[in-house]
Amino acid sequence: MTEADLACEDFQATLAFGAPHHDGAAAAGVSQATVSLVLSGGKSGRLADETRKRVVEAAQRLGYKFVRRGQRIAPGGQSTIIFMADETITDPWMSLAFEGARDKALEAGINMLMGVSHGDADVETNILAGLGNLPILGLIYGTILARQVQIPQSLARHRLVLVNCYDPEHQFHSILPGDVLGGRAATEHLLHRGRTRIGFINGQQGVDAARDRLKGYKQALSSNDVPFDPALVRPGNWEPSAGYQMTRELMALDNPPDAIFCANDMMAVGCYDALRELGLAVPDDVAVIGFDDREIAQYMHPPLTTLVLPLYEMGRAAVELLLDDAGGLHSSPSRIKVECELVERQSTSTVAQLTERRLAAR
Known part of the structure; x- marks a missing residue:
């Protein structure tokens, strides 16, 4: 595949087996930001054709796959993310987080499903059991109020990111408002x-x-x-x-x-x-x-x-963490605080x- 193919067909690159962007940057002799821009299909006029060509060639050597935007791709064929929320009616926060997660997942060609458990561990287990053999990339678990949670074993077996909550043992990624x-x-x-x-x-x-x-x-x-x-x-x-x-x-x-x-x-x-x-x-x-x-x-x-409660951005960040985990980019759980912008x-x-x-x- 040539640089001209990429430009004409508007392709995006997705890492097939977890080689991180800094490997591509080293191989191409450019920054990680430049690698990300080229592989995401960015059209910035700041990049010379020769720079783009070096990034593409290096990415191909490292095992990147190039697919048309909108084509579904996920590590190991796992193409669905499940968003588990405790509530969606009393406040809009989990709906906003789901929208952010869904938008980010769609950009990566991944399906999103949502379940509402009202904080009942048995309901959460039954929701997952009802999905049968659906290929699951990972789970997002969100709560309306920022709080500590206990994660049922049925959820803990999957890749998991907590949104607006955290576990006491810090076993899982958590994303919280600042x-x-x-x-x-x-x-x-x-x-x-x-x-x-x-x-x-x-x-x-x-x-x-x-x-x-x-x-x-x-x-x-x-x-x-x-x-x-x-x-x-x-x-x-x-x-x-x-x-x-x-x-x-x-x-x-x-x-x-x-x-x-x-x-x-x-x-x-x-x-x-x-x-x-x-x-x-x-x-x-x-x-x-x-x-x-x-x-x-x-x-x-x-x-x-007022200040924005950034649940939409937190949902997007949760999907990014799941995708990174699927690519092997994290060695330990992280706790992320997202800025509350003043309006x-x-x-x-x-x-x-x-x-x-x-x-x-x-």
């Missing part, structure tokens, strides 16, 4: 906008996300030489009612906050309602930031600044930004 860094980023965002007294309405006690977002909040205060005031931290339960009640309590303090960090967007909805009842404007009087970037956040008045909207605008918008609207 809640600590997210909590820190949210708090620093408010501090950098001139807010000096920041309230925090936390989530359900005992839940990993609540613990980690509070930890990030405290880290940000400490790094910016702002004393931690326990009176500014209130317990919540992820629901709007808690956001409403705790905002009323915060604003009743002798020295109330000029900003409130709600540990999720739903509590920010209740926070908005309480501030409105008190005759206070967001963000003129009190800036508000949430977490999760639910769809409602962009439609609040004003639109809510800035009008609920945390500075005084200068507010003035600029008002003048522009005239």
